[in-house]
Amino acid sequence: xxxxxxxxxxxxxxxxxxxxxxxxxxxxxxxxxxxxxxxxxxxxxxxxxxxxxxxxxxxxxxxxxxxxxxxxxxxxxxxxxxxxxxxxxxxxxxxxxxxxxxxxxxxxxxxxxxxxxxxxxxxxxxxxxxxxxxxxxxxxxxxxxxxxxxxxxxxxxxxxxxxxxxxxxxxxxxxxxxxxxxxxxxxxxxxxxxxxxxxxxxxxxxxxxxxxxxxxxxxxxxxxxxxxxxxxxxxxxxxxxxxxxxxxxxxxxxxxxxxxxxxxxxxxxxxxxxxxxxxxxxxxxxxxxxxxxxxxxxxxxxxxxxxxxxxxxxxxxxxxxxxxxxxxxxxxxxxxxxxxxxxxxxxxxxxxxxxxxxxxxxxxxxxxxxxxxxxxxxxx
Amino acid sequence: xxxxxxxxxxxxxxxxxxxxxxxxxxxxxxxxxxxxxxxxxxxxxxxxxxxxxxxxxxxxxxxxxxxxxxxxxxxxxxxxxxxxxxxxxxxxxxxxxxxxxxxxxxxxxxxxxxxxxxxxxxxxxxxxxxxxxxxxxxxxxxxxxxxxxxxxxxxxxxxxxxxxxxxxxxxxxxxxxxxxxxxxxxxxxxxxxxxxxxxxxxxxxxxxxxxxxxxxxxxxxxxxxxxxxxxxxxxxxxxxxxxxxxxxxxxxxxxxxxxxxxxxxxxxxxxxxxxxxxxxxxxxxxxxxxxxxxxxxxxxxxxxxxxxxxxxxxxxxxxxxxxxxxxxxxxxxxxxxxxxxxxxxxxxxxxxxxxxxxxxxxxxxxxxxxxxxxxxxxxx
Numbered sequence: 071x072x073x074x075x076x077x078x079x080x081x082x083x084x085x086x087x088x089x090x091x092x093x094x095x096x097x098x099x100x101x102x103x104x105x106x107x108x109x110x111x112x113x114x115x116x117x118x119x120x121x122x123x124x125x126x127x128x129x130x131x132x133x134x135x136x137x138x139x140x141x142x143x144x145x146x147x148x149x150x151x152x153x154x155x156x157x158x159x160x161x162x163x164x165x166x167x168x169x170x171x172x173x174x175x176x177x178x179x180x181x182x183x184x185x186x187x188x189x190x191x192x193x194x195x196x197x198x199x200x201x202x203x204x205x206x207x208x209x210x211x212x213x214x215x216x217x218x219x220x221x222x223x224x225x226x227x228x229x230x231x232x233x234x235x236x237x238x239x240x241x242x243x244x245x246x247x248x249x250x251x252x253x254x255x256x257x258x259x260x261x262x263x264x265x266x267x268x269x270x271x272x273x274x275x276x277x278x279x280x281x282x283x284x285x286x287x288x289x290x291x292x293x294x295x296x297x298x299x300x301x302x303x304x305x306x307x308x309x310x311x312x313x314x315x316x317x318x319x320x321x322x323x324x325x326x327x328x329x330x331x332x333x334x335x336x337x338x339x340x341x342x343x344x345x346x347x348x349x350x351x352x353x354x355x356x357x358x359x360x361x362x363x364x365x366x367x368x369x370x371x372x373x374x375x376x377x378x379x380x381x382x383x384x385x386x387x388x389x390x391x392x393x394x395x396x397x398x399x400x401x402x403x404x405x406x407x408x409x410x411x412x413x414x415x416x417x418x419x420x421x422x423x424x425x426x427x428x429x430x431x432x433x434x435x436x437x438x439x440x441x442x443x444x445x446x447x448x449x450x
Numbered sequence: 451x452x453x454x455x456x457x458x459x460x461x462x463x464x465x466x467x468x469x470x471x472x473x474x475x476x477x478x479x480x481x482x483x484x485x486x487x488x489x490x491x492x493x494x495x496x497x498x499x500x501x502x503x504x505x506x507x508x509x510x511x512x513x514x515x516x517x518x519x520x521x522x523x524x525x526x527x528x529x530x531x532x533x534x535x536x537x538x539x540x541x542x543x544x545x546x547x548x549x550x551x552x553x554x555x556x557x558x559x560x561x562x563x564x565x566x567x568x569x570x571x572x573x574x575x576x577x578x579x580x581x582x583x584x585x586x587x588x589x590x591x592x593x594x595x596x597x598x599x600x601x602x603x604x605x606x607x608x609x610x611x612x613x614x615x616x617x618x619x620x621x622x623x624x625x626x627x628x629x630x631x632x633x634x635x636x637x638x639x640x641x642x643x644x645x646x647x648x649x650x651x652x653x654x655x656x657x658x659x660x661x662x663x664x665x666x667x668x669x670x671x672x673x674x675x676x677x678x679x680x681x682x683x684x685x686x687x688x689x690x691x692x693x694x695x696x697x698x699x700x701x702x703x704x705x706x707x708x709x710x711x712x713x714x715x716x717x718x719x720x721x722x723x724x725x726x727x728x729x730x731x732x733x734x735x736x737x738x739x740x741x742x743x744x745x746x747x748x749x750x751x752x753x754x755x756x757x758x759x760x761x762x763x764x765x766x767x768x769x770x771x772x773x774x775x776x777x778x779x780x781x782x783x784x785x786x787x788x789x790x791x792x793x794x795x796x797x798x799x800x801x802x803x804x805x806x807x808x809x810x811x812x813x814x815x816x817x818x819x820x821x822x823x824x825x826x827x828x829x830x
Binding site for chain 2: 084188189193198200325326343348349357368
């Protein structure tokens, strides 16, 4: 199989190195602005040389960002080429179009690496869907925020200190907004939900709270009560649709989820037959992500199925009033909530929609609020 | 695809129920001694009616035990039928023959459910192997012993009490030997290692210590030192072969592995590219195991690959002198070991082979020894 590579950065070059060792996978052209000695003879600065080359069977898109990644992926699919990408933002922003193209081209679009990096999560979710009813899907889907929360907890740091550490370690961007706002996790739960239930959730209806409000004191308070704090993305089947949200979540310090460390990711799905299945692994990094990309290429080459992305277009309305759990809250009044010390309130079971709305109102009034869902391990 | 089912017990009937809902999977005949109302018209008491029926494409073997499961699986494969089984004991006892048959029949033998129950572990291990070098493989592969150890730790019970609980809950057999001796986990690491490295390890060289020696006092001592005790099976690539063993292992109480609860399983592999990948889920149970069996059937029906079991016959010698780590020991002298209180010694890094040999000698002298490997989370 002849492959054109769009972008030979961290992951792209890793894909090149791994693919080189696989018989019958041949990267023939690479788009990159730089002169990369190992890639001489393959390099081009003109995407058309890849997209319009009839000899190229598959395009690997690792440019990141929405454009030109999106236009080029569309062009490649329309030209009958397969496309493998790790670009969750591009996919999530253009889900309806990409799903239609995926249907039209018979599943030639694959993106295992878009959720969970090296974890074969989406692949297994789709494989599971063939023989099981998916009830819930989600996880710790962003390594940067997990690293920061883990550092805050272990080293007793504040948010800014943890961010600086993450930046120094190369885990956080200079502008960390996409990670710390929960935006990256939101893209990933969007894609996961679409695949789990073969439908089209509206991204704007996903409620999303990042980790920017948690203070050193909040973390200490959670610690004292036996909790770890994790940024969880979750979607669950509800009557007539799904719930879908991202929020900081207090989980028992002695639990699997509470011990996902550093930049590791954990992705889970719960099936009616299989029960709770969790996958942990490197959510990012050159070789782990590249590994997932190359595995998609091998599946394409061997005509394996199990990426039947959105075979039919089904609406999948999001209703976050249907999901409810207790919350820990600081900095805002909540009727009926109980003070548990250290400035924290514990609420009763509350709809996710109601809590996020209350917090938005309080913040509009200038209140500085932190909140975290409470999740006992057995629920997850 | 027309399917004959050998055995409609707990898992077999689950397979029937799940497969019934999958288009193009049709269970046409079922071998079972009992009269099962839902299966009337399909039932037979004569295996030949399934094995000799040219209309049957695939045989699902869920009888358990070595014979007649083994003979019938061989007969089905030789007749050109596909075989799906969850029978780790049968496979492990006949690995060379089954591997040769698998080669001969082009991968028509599948057994995802044989390790980890509902966890798609072997399937993903084989998929990983296509593009990664597997460095290590293993996990908590026996739910019965995990339940017992978890109960001993949480409820402060002794071995016998924990066993009684497990038997009452239906997790342990009346004769629990296969589980508590580590024999079941040994079969599973045997199969996992064969698949990870595409070779043939000699089962007799796998060192195996079960959980029968751990006392309430040992568990309390481990607890006090911040450890949980898990029965871990591990195999790792070594120069010229592999290490491969099963033994109780002290892991940090605050770690992913230390928090695998009740009958849950955790299976892991570590790859040169992908790093550490862990899968957790139900290691047993009707629907979880049946789910894995039916997923194998769907892969067979769709001619998906990724079960290239033992494409070549390669010797895979086991050398447990090549793996080393510290041990916690009670009831035996170990030169150079340090007393750490509560009757426990902490040894330096010791070859696994040496420790298991020392314990065997001490027991031959009548000493009552408990020992556990020490594993920090980052090593796993």
